[in-house]
Amino acid sequence: MFTALASGFGLGSSLIIAIGAQNAFVLGQGLRRQNHILVALICAISDALLISIGVAGLGGLISANPTWTQVMAWGGAIFLGWYGLKSFRSMFSNHQLDNEKPHSKSRRQILLFTLAVTFLNPHVYLDTVVLLGGIAAQYEMEPRLYFAIGAMSASFLWFGFLALGAAWASPYLARPTTWKVIDGITGGVMWLIAFILLKGQLS
Template identity: 45%
Template sequence: MTAALIAGFALSLSLILAIGAQNAFVLRQGLRRAHVGAVVAVCCLSEAVLIFTGVAGFGAIAARAPWAIEAMRWGGAAFLVVYGLRSLRAALTTTGALEAVGPARQGLRTAIATTLLLTWANPHVYLDTVGLIGAVAATYGEGRWAFGAGALSASVLFFVALGYGARGLAPVFARPAAWRALDAMVGATMLALAVKLALGA
């Protein structure tokens, strides 16, 4: 069981470390100290549902419905384009330090809705987190639930560290130039992911 737990932790951490729309949003909320607890909680709960759905066998179901994966691929690509362009626009329009570290203009409901959208509209969540983790977990037999627990532990640790650890970077992002650089990086990353999805890579 311990081996399965550690393996699940390692696999999940390797998957979630990649920069993505969800991670970038959690980082942004952490920097602005806005609704961090709610955003992190939504991410963790979503991960729990996705991971244990995969462990329970969603990977096998998805393999029998390739049209669903295709629909998610194009929908996700379109969403990433919109999100990427918004980030690039923000990189060009951010004008002051208060925008970087001050309270978010969006309310709690908007923050939660955005987190849910960035999580569940991302096809890589189903292809990697659900499909891959589910497939690997299946090889552990009765230990698959320990594998899932390890995977979830890594996700929770990552999101908590990202959301609350971002506060340590607040002095850096007190400068408008740093905030613009972050927005530009996020925008470029999202557009690159959109192209990758559209090409089926």
Template identity: 50%
Template sequence: MGAAAASGFALGLSLILAIGAQNAFVLRQGLRRAHVLPVCLTCAASDAVLIAAGVAGFGWIVGKAPWLVPAMRWAGAAFLFVYGALSFRAAATSGERLEAADRGAGTLGAALATCLALTWLNPHVYLDTVVLLGSVAAGWDGSRWAFGAGAVMASFVFFLSLGYGARALSPLFAKPAAWRVLEAVVGVTMWAIALGLVL
């Protein structure tokens, strides 16, 4: 059981470490200290649902509905393109608006809606959690739920560490120019991922 959980934790962590749209959003929320806990918990809980589905053996849904992945790919690409454009616009705004964002401007509902879209409109998350983690968990036979629990724990540890660990970078983002750079980097990241989805 312990070996299965450790293996699930290691694999789950390795799959979410890469810089992506969701991680960039969590990092920015952490830097702004805006709705950090709800955003982190939403990301981790979403992963938990998907991982549980994969461990339970529902990975076959993707194979049974071949239209699902292309539809999600285009929807995700469109969302990321718009989100990237908004980031570029934010990078071009005045320092006062960026400082307002830094103080936590924005509603909880908007933050959670963005978080859910970045998570559930990303087709790669289904391949990573439902298909890949689900198939590896099946190899653990009687310990597959321990494997899944380890992967879920990795998500909670990662997102909470990212969201709250971002505060250590706060002195770096004390100036509006740093926020402009961050917004531009987020915009480039979103557009690059959108282009990757389309291609």
């Protein structure tokens, strides 16, 4: 059981720690200290839900449905391209890391952005549902459950660490120049993922 648990945790960690749209968004909210715990919790619960779906054996339905994959890829690319543009525009504005600035969003906006960054990115499904689900299928029922728990634990620990760590570091990074760099990196990550999604559909 411990082997399956450790395997799920290790693989889940290796997939989730990679730079992506979710991580960039959680990092940004943590640095703003703006509903960052809520954002991290939503991302972790969403991952847990998708991992459960994959472990239950539904990953094959997603990978075998090209129309669904294409719709998600185009929708995700459009959303990430738009969000990246907002980050680049923000890079040239005068703002700092506080909640008084127009850069802030309402709780409802943050909730919708978190769900969009999570569920409009096909890579999330490929990693959690298809890949983790496919590997989990190699185990018997009980070890498969421990594998899923390990992968879910990695999500909760990582997003919690990212949000709380960024919030802790925000007073040391509360300079306009630092935030401009962060906006630039966020926009670059969003556009890179959007480009990869579109390239996959056009090739």
